[in-house]
Amino acid sequence: MSTSDVPRANDSTARIRRLGRRLRPAPRRWHPWAVDVLLVIPAALDALLNFPPPRDWHFLVSLAAAVVLLARRRFPRAVLLLTLPGLYAGSALVAAMIAAYTLARTERALWQKQLAALVVAVGSFLPWPIGLLRQETFSDITQHLIYGSMLGAGPVVLGLLAQTRLDLSERVAELAALRDHERALYAKTVIAEERARIAREMHDVVSHQAGLIAVQAGALQVTTKDPATRETAATLRGLAVATLEELRSMILVLRAAGAGPTELAPQPRLADLPRLVAAAEVNAVLRVDGHLEGPLPEPVERAAYRTVQEALTNVRKHAPGAATEVLLRIGPGFVRVAVRNAAPGGPRTEPELPGGRHGLIGLRERAAILGGTLDAAPEPGGGFAVHLWLPLPGEVLAQPSAAVPTALLTARQNSSTASTTARG
Secondary structure, rough: OOOHHHHHHHHHHHHHHHHHHHHOOOOOOOOHHHHHHHHHHHHHHHHHHHOOOOOOOHHHHHHHHHHHHHHHOOHHHHHHHHHHHHHHHOOOOHHHHHHHHHHHHOOHHHHHHHHHHHHHHHHHHHHOOHHHHHHHHHHHHHHHHHHHHHHHHHHHHHHHHHHHHHHHHHHHHHHHHHHHHHHHHHHHHHHHHHHHHHHHHHHHHHHHHHHHHHHHHHHHHOOOOHHHHHHHHHHHHHHHHHHHHHHHHHHHHOOOOOOOOOOOOOOHHHHHHHHHHHHHHEEEEEEOOOOOOOOOOOHHEEEEEHHHHHHHHHHHHHHOOEEEEEHHHEEOOEEEEEEEOOOOOOOOOOOOOOOOOOOHHHHHHHHHHHOOOOEEEOOOOOOOOEEEEEEEOOOHHOOOHHHHHHHHHHHHHHHHHHHHHHHO
């Protein structure tokens, strides 16, 4: 299925829904019991008008046939049987026709509906007492037979039509739901294909070039005799290898779309912040304030880590050499991350690295998904600041102490060491 099929699928679904609305029965304006009471009135008038005083038992069975219509929805077959004495011995034709229509509206077997039409037709055709049939002419018998057939089959046919319309409306609604489900599956298929294409591009292009960088940096590290060059080459190789690991995890995620959980490499946590700050080649210092009596949720730790990583990358790109402070504060019910850098101390000695301008957008989206906020704006003194605030679920505070906060406190004590390494 191509993308051009989507408008046709939308039009088809819209047509199905419009058909379903036309076939759907009109909303009820009357309560069902009120409708039943209104139907009893013409059935009772049929008995009253056909049996003027003095009235006998024929009138009583006809009137009883009208009254039992109140139970027609719950007991359609029993009500039809109870109207037959009034139909055959009295004048309960209206009540019998209503009962036959009600039976035809149900999901009973077809033979029961046909039998209902037959008994009503016979009841309206035969006179009472039956011996009067010999006094009628052939023409009268023929007319009574035609009228009886129409009076017996008419209500049943109307009931079948009403039930068919209801069934068709439900079927159309089911088709619309199935079409929506197919559209959702098609959208997932398109997304999966696009993710697979992106994964191929990342594997074939980005991973290849990052691998070449790692190889060249490793070769330079082995062959050079200059200690400073060797250290720089080792740093470049380490960054390239870390980039390859990140790309490998991203490719696994993209290729696993719709395939369930996938085993991935361990994701970075807040305990890895000292190593991140030390390896960022930025004049940065890390401070950790506060302590939490339980483990942080993994998405929160990962979002905080990625925020610091992106902020340090931006400092390295746009303000190399600027003094930078990374503050992680853990409070009751929240985590706050702030990365501030001062203005660059002097003119740039190397060309500015290109940027895609998508890092902060992705961080804002990640923070919004977790219910937090991210602000990034220039500082009055010429620097730049990134502030991340993320909420913590209440049950985290009630859990016992875990290893992550302990590692952060250890990182706080060793922040001066990380700063010295970063400045180097």
